[in-house]
Amino acid sequence: MDTDELLMRTAEIARAYNRDVGSRRVGASATADDLRRTLGGPLPDTGVEPMTVIDEFARGAEPGLTATSGPRFFGFVIGGSLPAALAAEWLATTWDQNCGIHVCSPAAAVVEEIVSGWLLDLLDLPRTSSVGFVTGGQMANFTCLAAARHEVLRRAGWSVEDDGLGDAPAVRVVTSTEAHTTVFAALSMLGLGRRRAVQVATDAQGRMRPDALAEALAGYDGPTIVSAQAGNVNTGAVDPLQEIAEIAHDHGAWLHVDGAFGLWGRASAQRRDQVVGAEFADSWAVDAHKWLNVPYDSGLAIVAHPDAHRAAMTVIASYLVEAGASVREPHWWVPESSRRGRGFAIYAALRSLGQDGVAALVDRCCDHAARIAMRLGQEPDITVLNDIVLNQALVQFTPRGGGDADAFTQAVIDRVQADGTCYLSGAVWHDMKVMRISVSNWSTTEADMDRLADAILRAIELEDAARSAP
Ligand SMILES: *Cc1c(COP(=O)(O)O)cnc(C)c1O
Numbered sequence: 001m002d003t004d005e006l007l008m009r010t011a012e013i014a015r016a017y018n019r020d021v022g023s024r025r026v027g028a029s030a031t032a033d034d035l036r037r038t039l040g041g042p043l044p045d046t047g048v049e050p051m052t053v054i055d056e057f058a059r060g061a062e063p064g065l066t067a068t069s070g071p072r073f074f075g076f077v078i079g080g081s082l083p084a085a086l087a088a089e090w091l092a093t094t095w096d097q098n099c100g101i102h103v104c105s106p107a108a109a110v111v112e113e114i115v116s117g118w119l120l121d122l123l124d125l126p127r128t129s130s131v132g133f134v135t136g137g138q139m140a141n142f143t144c145l146a147a148a149r150h151e152v153l154r155r156a157g158w159s160v161e162d163d164g165l166g167d168a169p170a171v172r173v174v175t176s177t178e179a180h181t182t183v184f185a186a187l188s189m190l191g192l193g194r195r196r197a198v199q200v201a202t203d204a205q206g207r208m209r210p211d212a213l214a215e216a217l218a219g220y221d222g223p224t225i226v227s228a229q230a231g232n233v234n235t236g237a238v239d240p241l242q243e244i245a246e247i248a249h250d251h252g253a254w255l256h257v258d259g260a261f262g263l264w265g266r267a268s269a270q271r272r273d274q275v276v277g278a279e280f281a282d283s284w285a286v287d288a289h290k291w292l293n294v295p296y297d298s299g300l301a302i303v304a305h306p307d308a309h310r311a312a313m314t315v316i317a318s319y320l321v322e323a324g325a326s327v328r329e330p331h332w333w334v335p336e337s338s339r340r341g342r343g344f345a346i347y348a349a350l351r352s353l354g355q356d357g358v359a360a361l362v363d364r365c366c367d368h369a370a371r372i373a374m375r376l377g378q379e380p381d382i383t384v385l386n387d388i389v390l391n392q393a394l395v396q397f398t399p400r401g402g403g404d405a406d407a408f409t410q411a412v413i414d415r416v417q418a419d420g421t422c423y424l425s426g427a428v429w430h431d432m433k434v435m436r437i438s439v440s441n442w443s444t445t446e447a448d449m450d451r452l453a454d455a456i457l458r459a460i461e462l463e464d465a466a467r468s469a470p
Contacts, residue, residue: 021070027420030063066423071448079292080442082442108330115350120302122355129302129304130306138299144283147312153223161314171223173197174226178229217253233260234429237386257278257284260290265366265390274389282305283302285301287300288345303333364444365444368391368444379460381460382397382460393439413426419458424437
């Protein structure tokens with residue numbers, strides 16, 4: 001078997017997918033059972049030719065893929081893959097570096113160092129912050145909140161890494177009712193307790209109310225962590241971070257910001273005002289695989305206090321040789337030991353776009369979101385529920401003759417998904433069933449947005465007709 005031939009064939013399959021991803025059906029067409037049938041069965045006793053494995057695997061998996069890297073996937077908050085990032089990811093896989101320690105891959109370690117500097121400039125965060133290259137927003141929240149837990153307990157004279165939480169001073173966590181579910185997951189994994197977090201009230205856009213935060217913090221100055229948000233997953237709204245930072249720091253609290261997608265708004269001169277004040281926080285979770293359009297999986301845990309960050313993540317083992325005082329060891333900043341080179345694709349993405357390119361990507365997505373909200377908002381049966389501050393639009397539909405908007409909205413979402421030209425997801429927001437439109441892909445054009453609007457209007461018409469049919 002010739003590895004070179006195999007890689008050529010694989011590149012062809014990948015290129016064909018990439019060429020068609022903008023025109024194929026966006027949602028998957030295969031059911032789980034279909035996929036079990038084509039890909040499953042018992043593990044064969046004897047091996048199969050690699051070329052056959054890849055050919056059959058690619059053919060079998062294809063109907064079960066969703067075109068998330070294409071221009072008309074508007075569900076959740078999902079970015080595509082910039083060409084340079086995708087290509088760098090191919091190299092990263094081929095190089096197969098263990099990027100935990102510098103000596104295993106000086107290139108990976110130094111690239112992470114370079115990328116860290118670029119990111120802190122781009123996002124305008126304190127330049128002395130440390131950056132950990134993790135799998136996504138979930139692990140970024142976990143890592144940042146671990147650093148927070150370390151620091152607030154260290155100030156209370158307690159080493160949580162050595163002595164655990166059993167007899168530790170109580171740590172109070174304050175977040176909002178609209179915090180992302182991964183913040184609560186991080187709290188549960190950190191032993192801080194999902195249910196123990198105080199959830200302060202939010203305003204109509206889902207922003208934490210500073211007066212409610214001040215009230216929650218009043219009269220207690222023990223170890224405290226405040227977790228705020230830049231980019232509400234439904235509305236895109238950003239908590240009033242400057243005010244929140246002042247209140248949190250007045251109480252000696254650590255302020256974490258979950259900015260999985262919203263923090264990228266800081267890369268654009270036009271949107272920076274929407275994410276003002278984030279620079280005063282103590283830690284930030286950001287996803288590269290969302291708005292920066294780097295392939296999965298890629299998140300960033302950024303901490304303004306490198307000592308706390310490193311203390312929370314440190315692994316102690318004699319065989320983990322350190323390359324020396326002048327280098328940054330990649331594993332200091334993340335939960336993993338061995339891992340792949342996440343810095344490579346981010347490096348390629350940032351270098352191929354430049355500062356202007358990242359800003360243009362952010363602005364384009366925001367403009368698309370504003371434009372479709374404007375177009376849909378003109379229709380009598382469509383309500384746009386949020387202020388379009390970033391790349392998210394939240395809409396609700398009412399049946400022509402009046403009636404249950406929740407059921408009708410769900411039916412419209414189902415019809416758009418079945419139509420296949422676009423993909424959207426729903427959510428329940430403030431007790432309403434809503435359609436979420438998230439524009440996060442570098443390759444989405446105005447024409448794609450028009451096709452989305454057409455698909456939605458078509459779905460409404462079909463649903464209205466189905467309901468009025470005798
Ligand atoms: C997407 C998202 C997360 C979780 O990120 P993953 O990359 O899915 O782990 C956390 N917070 C917010 C606000 C998000 O939008």
